[in-house]
Amino acid sequence: MAGPDFDTEIKQLQATMRTIEQVLDVDAMKQEIADLGEQVAAPDLWDDQENATRVTGRLSDLQGQMERFESLQSRIEDVEVLVELGQEEGDEESLGEAERELGRISRAVESLEIRTLLSGEYDAREALVTIRSGAGGVDAADFAEMLMRMYTRWAEQHKYGVEVYDTSYAEEAGLKSATFAIRAPYAYGTLSVEGGTHRLVRISPFDNQGRRQTSFAAVEVVPVLEQTDEIEVPEEEIRVDVYRSGGPGGQSVNTTDSAVRLTHIPTGTVVSCQNEKSQLQNKASAMVVLKAKLLALKKAEERAELDALRGDATSSWGDQMRNYVLNPYQLVKDLRTGYEVGNPTAVFNGEIDDFIEAGIRWRAGAEKVDA
Template identity: 80%
Template sequence: MATTDFPTRLKELGATLTSIEKVLDLEKMRTEIADLQEQVGAPDLWDDQANAQRVTGRLSALQAQLERIEGLRQRLDDVEVLVELAQEEADADSIAEAEAELGRLSASIESLEVRTLLSGEYDERDAIVTIRSGAGGDDATDFAEMLQRMYTRWAERHDYAVEVYDTSWAEGAGIKSATFAVKAPYAYGTLSVESGTHRLVRISPFDNQGRRQTSFAAVEVVPVLEQTDEIDIPEDEVRVDVYRSSGPGGQSVNTTDSAVRLTHIPTGTVVSCQNEKSQLQNKASAMVILKAKLLALKKAEERAHLDELRGDANASWGDQMRNYVLNPYQLVKDLRTEHETGNTQSVLDGEIDDFIEAGIRWRRNTEDAPA
């Protein structure tokens, strides 16, 4: 970057950040923080644990978001001062430092700008992600586990908490399915663009002739509900089955009938949970998942297209939204946004922010396009 670009770049980034501040309404955010802080200070806050967790979680998320925005504004002001001093003194090292900081700021502000596109009714919520293997035998179950690891690693990179509710292990390699929650502000709005069918092409490690194999896995993302959400499930509409947990977990998990499977009879929706030692805890967690899935179903039916919240879950040829090709060349490509990279290992290690951001922009452009 030439030094003559500094004024233009600083002006562009300043304008973008100002636009973000207006969209996110910082004064409203500060007012809500003050109100939540007052609620947190109430002596009876923890009499209602569910509400207390909601209040403290919301407060923490808003404070972090405000600090992030204010931090970016401060960094932008600081780099402007650095540029002025560096140019006055013709300090090449300081100019190089300013250029590097501008690059980092640009990436951070662009990422924050994507957040302003998440304005859906449930975008702020935590996400419940379900991955299911599709066509492809052992390669498909192995691929499903690869995707679970990819999303888990992505969450770890952002310091997001992940809670695994249920894992159904395959007889050979990998998993038949897995359900887990990603607990972070805007986790649902962010990850919802990952819903759909994912396709893997590689030399199969399970084929003794070393042939290339194509396999599929489906990803479904739904928002976690809050107490105020209107989803009432009559007891007689839910069948409860208990069974012994399988897979890793230790003796106390695997030797008792603590796992719970819930079936919503009217819709045929089935969820399960086996991560807790207590049958009661597993039932409560399974009910959280069931309500989230039923909300997704309800909203999708209201809009007359199920894919909007749940994504396409056929997990077969012709339905894929993203290809992961490991042989005969290395390429991960999103078929909706055309975003791609040849660094397949980094993607499978959780570096998927570029794909997610491209997906969010693509969705907004699709929504805004004239009918």
């Protein structure tokens, strides 16, 4: 790589980092870290466990963001020095290492830049994901289970916690539906671009004639709420049904009527939880899910009203969003962004970061057009 190319790339990275610094408001972050540090040092912090968990979690997230930002700044400065020395001494080995390091830094800066695009009201929250099988019979149920594995593998790769609230198994194979939480800061903002209809095309393993089958599954992503969120659900608006938990194996949860199904009568929203042993625990978990979905419904209605005022006749951007083709060729393609890869196996094993980043950039561009 010639000298001017090094200079140009380094200047571009420095300019991007200045933009990121402004968007993150680094000075404000440092002040908040200091304030939270004082709260964490207080001897009575854990008298209120819920507040303590919130404070320590927020502090850890901010410290992680700051460390990531400062580390990238330092790496850019170091590579700039390496380039100068290599050019002065004609050291091709040093210039080769600088070229490789610039590539690594560029990818890291792009990833950090994506985080700055997550500035929505609930983007910093944890995510609640629901997957439902659609048209396609047993293949669709199997596809729903493949998608659940894809997202849980993605979470594992990033060391994010996963908490399963409910799984409804199909009779022959796969899942009718599943609801689970991804426990990580910004999980909602990150995964919200995955919401919509997913389509699978393959030779059906359940068809003894080996015919190609198209099946569908729906993915819904909503933010996990905090107690400060204003969502009041009067008891008279909720119908509570209890039943015996179901699932493979002989877990102890299957031996009592501990599973809970909640129906919000005004909207018809139904949620269930069966993964705890106690009926009270399942009801509490189901209420978390119900409130999150009612908030998402409220936001969707507000968005629909705005779209109607704008005269927006198009469907929402999350509908029919990705194709997974296993036959007659191998391809996974996002229909909104155009991003595609020819390795479906890797995608189903959780390698979806590039799809997510493309989706976040696409959404940010669409929001600018709408503004």
